[in-house]
Amino acid sequence: MADRDSIAEPDWTTVRRVEDETGSHVEPPFDEMWPDLWKLRWLAASVGAAIGTEIHVGEDTKHGGPYRFGISYRYSDIDGTPVGVGTSQSRSVDGMWTYLTGMESGHRIAAGRIAELERQSGHSVIETREELDTLDWPCLVREITPEDELEFYPQIWERAFQTDGWNRAGQMFDEQDCTPRLPVEVLPEPKEASRG
Structure with missing residues (x-):
């Protein structure tokens, strides 16, 4: 040693x-x-x-x-x-x-x-309205909060059925509030994610 x-x-x-x-x-x-x-x-x-x-x-x-x-x-x-x-x-x-x-x-x-x-x-990030418009129903996205903002629960949106818009998860479709703030992250469908 x-x-x-x-x-x-x-x-x-x-x-x-x-x-x-x-x-x-x-x-x-x-x-x-x-x-x-x-x-x-x-x-x-x-x-x-x-x-x-x-x-x-x-x-x-x-x-x-x-x-x-x-x-x-x-x-x-x-x-x-x-x-x-x-x-x-x-x-x-x-x-x-x-x-x-x-x-x-x-x-x-x-x-x-x-x-x-x-x-x-298969998470991907959507940064433009054009990319957002290519997503079809059913689809979930989550807003990506800028680093300088304090947000504990980023908003989740779901593609509204038979419309061109989106609705906040768990809420009814509202024409006055139907577009997520970009960028967003595409989330897997819950039933797909649970198959393991």
């Missing part, structure tokens, strides 16, 4: 996943000679790069006994905005390794499922 006092600790911010002709690998490569803390910091940096968050591993000095580590990470809101510190846990070396690899596996599985659901839903 490397003596931490004799060599400088690597810069973990440079750790990244590289895709090239040989496949996918992490740079800089893992070094078996590193002390356990550095190994975990390398893994945390590689997992953080893979899932898009910052993960920090440090020595847990609060507890006596076995050598333990703590973890904290920043996570992002659904739009990518950093939210804050997620958690701090103290684990053994093996427990921390399992925890970190589990984070990456869980992220990969969730990202795959989200991508699959997006493909299944």
